[in-house]
Amino acid sequence: xxxxxxxxxxxxxxxxxxxxxxxxxxxxxxxxxxxxxxxxxxxxxxxxxxxxxxxxxxxxxxxxxxxxxxxxxxxxxxxxxxxxxxxxxxxxxxxxxxxxxxxxxxxxxxxxxxxxxxxxxxxxxxxxxxxxxxxxxxxxxxxxxxxxxxxxxxxxxxxxxxxxxxxxxxxxxxxxxxxxxxxxxxxxxxxxxxxxxxxxxxxxxxxxxxxxxxxxxxxxxxxxxxxxxxxxxxxxxxxxxxxxxxxxxxxxxxxxxxxxxxxxxxxxxxxxxxxxxxxxxxxxxxxxxxxxxxxxxxxxxxxxxxxxxxxxxxxxxxxxxxxxxxxxxxxxxxxxxxxxxxxxxxxxxxxxxxxxxxxxxxxxxxxxxxxxxxxxxxxxxxxxxxxx
Numbered sequence: 001x002x003x004x005x006x007x008x009x010x011x012x013x014x015x016x017x018x019x020x021x022x023x024x025x026x027x028x029x030x031x032x033x034x035x036x037x038x039x040x041x042x043x044x045x046x047x048x049x050x051x052x053x054x055x056x057x058x059x060x061x062x063x064x065x066x067x068x069x070x071x072x073x074x075x076x077x078x079x080x081x082x083x084x085x086x087x088x089x090x091x092x093x094x095x096x097x098x099x100x101x102x103x104x105x106x107x108x109x110x111x112x113x114x115x116x117x118x119x120x121x122x123x124x125x126x127x128x129x130x131x132x133x134x135x136x137x138x139x140x141x142x143x144x145x146x147x148x149x150x151x152x153x154x155x156x157x158x159x160x161x162x163x164x165x166x167x168x169x170x171x172x173x174x175x176x177x178x179x180x181x182x183x184x185x186x187x188x189x190x191x192x193x194x195x196x197x198x199x200x201x202x203x204x205x206x207x208x209x210x211x212x213x214x215x216x217x218x219x220x221x222x223x224x225x226x227x228x229x230x231x232x233x234x235x236x237x238x239x240x241x242x243x244x245x246x247x248x249x250x251x252x253x254x255x256x257x258x259x260x261x262x263x264x265x266x267x268x269x270x271x272x273x274x275x276x277x278x279x280x281x282x283x284x285x286x287x288x289x290x291x292x293x294x295x296x297x298x299x300x301x302x303x304x305x306x307x308x309x310x311x312x313x314x315x316x317x318x319x320x321x322x323x324x325x326x327x328x329x330x331x332x333x334x335x336x337x338x339x340x341x342x343x344x345x346x347x348x349x350x351x352x353x354x355x356x357x358x359x360x361x362x363x364x365x366x367x368x369x370x371x372x373x374x375x376x377x378x379x380x381x382x383x384x385x386x387x388x
Contacts, residue, residue, distance in 0.1 A: 003318040004364045008204075008296055009153055009181060009355035010322055014247075015206035021250040022208065025243040033240040034231060043242045050249035054213060057252045058198070059189040066214045066232050067245055071180040072104040073225070074199035074214040075147075077236070078176045079108035081222025082145050082197070083117060086174070092144035096168075098122045098130055099340040100152050102178055106336075109147070118142065127289025128157030128341050135164055139171040146175050150182035154337040154353055155288030156297025158186065165194045174220065180204055180212075184255060185263050185294050196220050202244065206358075207251030211244035262358045267295035269365055270356045274298055276369045281376055287343055287351060296356040301343060305379040307350050313375035319368050321354045 031039030146168040176197040201212035229237025283303040334348040
């Protein structure tokens with residue numbers, strides 16, 4: 001049976017070149033990077049070089065790059081660390097985010113709400129975009145932090161981060177962006193975007209799982225996230241995962257170097273997929289706008305059927321995709337993102353997220369669409385909701 005992976009937004013395979021870069025630090029250079037002996041210093045040198053590589057890729061300073069266990073930790077640290085420290089300094093207690101953020105942002109903000117913060121969840125339009133005047137109207141003199149993701153993990157909408165950050169800064173607020181879903185296809189210059197904090201992770205860019213970065217602009221100092229260690233300049237305790245750090249740096253370096261070619265390839269197969277689906281399957285809806293969207297995302301609603309049933313039939317055919325964020329899998333609630341962009345609740349459950357990568361071929365797409373047509377037809381025959 002042919003197998004096709006179309007869930008690159010959940011995770012990507014490890015690039016063989018990244019594995020090759022990591023391997024010596026799994027077997028040969030195994031010292032603790034915080035040890036003073038030669039074994040440790042060799043590992044520390046690798047971490048320092050990786051930090052420099054990552055900083056160069058995002059136009060940051062080496063000292064502005066902090067390693068975390070992934071995007072979720074980085075997001076938690078950004079929200080909680082800034083909120084706790086800067087409420088004490090400024091007296092401000094208002095946080096603004098959007099209704100379509102990743103659960104790690106939404107739950108972190110709700111956590112701070114329980115601890116005395118006022119929270120505003122901004123709406124988005126049908127394309128999944130925040131209107132600039134919507135943020136402007138939500139800003140107050142008490143606004144401490146604005147957190148808006150660069151690219152949405154479900155419908156792929158890409159926000160105007162530079163303009164949104166300018167609005168936040170005009171009111172004296174700090175600006176954080178979750179760039180986890182953006183790094184594979186959008187070149188990110190933190191100076192040009194003028195963000196104060198930014199999160200991203202390794203496993204979305206063909207790097208290892210369990211490693212991420214929080215960029216923190218010089219002069220900004222969130223509260224410490226994990227105490228009990230001197231790692232990450234005392235800001236985040238815990239033994240440094242040297243192989244993963246090296247792997248993340250190499251993955252990001254390759255991603256930036258090859259982005260233009262990979263984007264063209266991924267967009268071509270995504271567009272080919274949508275062209276076939278829209279012309280060969282009736283009663284479907286592409287969710288979110290196409291103009292401001294990451295190249296590898298296609299979120300499609302198939303009316304009159306349940307998305308979970310469709311996922312199971314596709315899985316039996318060897319096809320991997322998802323019904324939304326992997327961090328929300330298992331929930332019976334309709335996607336909060338689809339609800340926010342106005343997808344009717346009665347059809348939201350029939351939505352599937354297909355995300356494409358640099359290894360996806362037209363032959364893969366043909367197999368997926370042919371299998372999809374059969375699965376949709378089968379489920380609609382069984383569904384009491386199907387119309388003539």
